[in-house]
Amino acid sequence: MTMDDYAACYSLWASTEGMVLSDSDSREEIARYLARNPGCSFVCARGDELLGTLLAGHDGRRGFLYHVAVATDRRGQGIGGELVKRGLAKLRAEGIAKCHLFVLAGNELGRGFWSRSGWEERNGILLFSSDT
Template identity: 55%
Template sequence: MANVNDKYAIRMMKADDYEQAFVLWNGLEGLGLSEADSPERIARFLQRNEGLSFVCEYEGSLIGTIMAGHDSRRGFLYHLGVATAHRGQGIAPLLVNEALSALLREGIDKCHLFVMEHNEAGQRFWSANGWEKRDGILLYSRGLESRGLE
């Protein structure tokens, strides 16, 4: 995989990375976590979207992540994060490029992502890297448990 320099290495994310990734995510302001971020669900996501999510390691420690998946029409990015002490090294754009390249290899030509409204740093990052904030689209969500759907 790609390297930023001799100390940073980008590789595909695997389920075994969960513990370190979760610690990283919990330490990042603006990254929202939920029940969907359990070890089992992340493992299932990685299996379903094999080869599309990446991590960055520094001296054996995981310091960056990006998760990507698709529905066969559009790609989606999740959990881009770089440890604060390692920001400004070009790691986040490299992770994004790895994920987008992987989606392109899958035949996906458009990608979406979600940014929490209060995550101003995230909004600045995505805007500065060529992503457009969409107007006119509202996100609706609904839990499916105990809704009498069975």
């Protein structure tokens, strides 16, 4: 993924059920994320049509996946799985052995995808957030 993909990515994210966008998805913030995690994020496109996205990065210890999205009419074709495979391979190449992701409560579509993909749903973990 490069910043040339941003407008199409943002449009896909905005139309993806269960995905919530915030100020951290602005052009400037995504540019900063990509620069901090070079080569870790991917898009799938056919010609000018964006089919899927994956943002991947790490903090030096753990990997994180964000905004895994596939166009509604392209789901079930292995696009999401391939994007995840590529992102995880890049994280492994960076020395990252464990990866996390967040699924919002009530996002049954996302929850189903990750469960079918072999990811373990964790219990007993609470997420706290604060604006800095």
